Amino acid sequence: MAKIIAFSNQKGGVGKTTTCINLAACLASDGYKVLVVDLDPQGNASSGLGFSDRKSEKSSYSVLCGSMNANDAVVDTDIPTLKLMPSCMDLAGAELEMAQVVIAREKILSEKISEASDNFDFIFLDCPPSLGLLTVNALTASDGIIVPIQCEYYALEGVTQMMNTVMLVKKYLNPKLEVEGVVLTLYDSRANLSQQVSEEIKKYFCEKVFKTIIPRNVRLAEAPSFGKPVILYDKHCLGSKAYTDLKNEFLNRVNNK
Ligand SMILES: Nc1ncnc2c1ncn2[C@@H]1O[C@H](COP(=O)(O)OP(=O)(O)O)[C@@H](O)[C@H]1O
Ligand SMILES: [Mg+2]
Numbered sequence: 315m316a317k318i319i320a321f322s323n324q325k326g327g328v329g330k331t332t333t334c335i336n337l338a339a340c341l342a343s344d345g346y347k348v349l350v351v352d353l354d355p356q357g358n359a360s361s362g363l364g365f366s367d368r369k370s371e372k373s374s375y376s377v378l379c380g381s382m383n384a385n386d387a388v389v390d391t392d393i394p395t396l397k398l399m400p401s402c403m404d405l406a407g408a409e410l411e412m413a414q415v416v417i418a419r420e421k422i423l424s425e426k427i428s429e430a431s432d433n434f435d436f437i438f439l440d441c442p443p444s445l446g447l448l449t450v451n452a453l454t455a456s457d458g459i460i461v462p463i464q465c466e467y468y469a470l471e472g473v474t475q476m477m478n479t480v481m482l483v484k485k486y487l488n489p490k491l492e493v494e495g496v497v498l499t500l501y502d503s504r505a506n507l508s509q510q511v512s513e514e515i516k517k518y519f520c521e522k523v524f525k526t527i528i529p530r531n532v533r534l535a536e537a538p539s540f541g542k543p544v545i546l547y548d549k550h551c552l553g554s555k556a557y558t559d560l561k562n563e564f565l566n567r568v569n570n571k
Contacts, residue, residue, distance in 0.1 A: 329499030339543030342396035362539030458494030
């Protein structure tokens with residue numbers, strides 16, 4: 315059975331998608347079977363993995379709001395063991411459609427993703443920047459959550475609200491949900507501010523914070539426009555090294571449980 319992880323933070327632009335696709339790519343290049351599920355209507359995980367058909371029939375939308383089996387909604391990527399369930403334009407209306415469901419609408423994804431669970435070691439859910447029904451579905455389907463936090467002022471703003479949602483999902487919908495880890499992203503070693511903010515985040519999350527810090531690195535920002543994870547775009551850049559380190563730390567954590 316796959317370990318299912320949601321990449322979530324209701325703030326946009328904090329590195330959720332970058333962390334989701336690059337950690338997935340690093341694991342897959344080690345031979346792990348990984349599925350990235352793009353739950354953001356903006357579709358950045360899909361385009362970042364080289365998939366650009368916004369009208370695709372195969373999509374997380376078809377699984378959540380249609381009758382498509384999760385296994386049929388999966389497409390290949392440049393890495394053989396890395397698969398993608400793409401986003402599509404229609405996903406923008408999914409929250410409204412799911413809100414019409416009367417019984418157990420928070421558990422739709424959890425039910426559907428279990429169809430694919432045996433085919434993967436890890437399933438990564440890339441969440442939209444909100445705490446709506448898509449994110450609640452992701453949290454309800456997950457074993458753990460990884461929270462990317464950008465090292466800037468107000469980094470913790472909103473995080474407490476999100477942790478409250480996590481607590482409620484754990485209490486009422488998914489008792490196994492845990493914070494798997496917190497990743498500090500977009501770190502600028504030249505800025506004192508980054509250091510101060512990372513200290514503050516460590517005070518709040520303690521040992522949950524991964525030791526690996528993701529630096530601000532232009533290669534990480536460029537790679538998605540080529541539809542590639544950073545390790546395929548520039549294997550030796552700082553971004554590739556950081557996500558490879560994070561992959562090792564993540565595996566250590568997962569295997570020591
Ligand atoms: N470590 C990094 N260094 C440089 N650019 C980054 C880094 N992480 C993310 N970015 C860029 O910042 C923007 C927001 O990142 P993204 O992962 O899409 O955030 P989110 O999914 O939380 O909205 C994107 O353009 C992305 O390419
Ligand atoms: Mg994103």
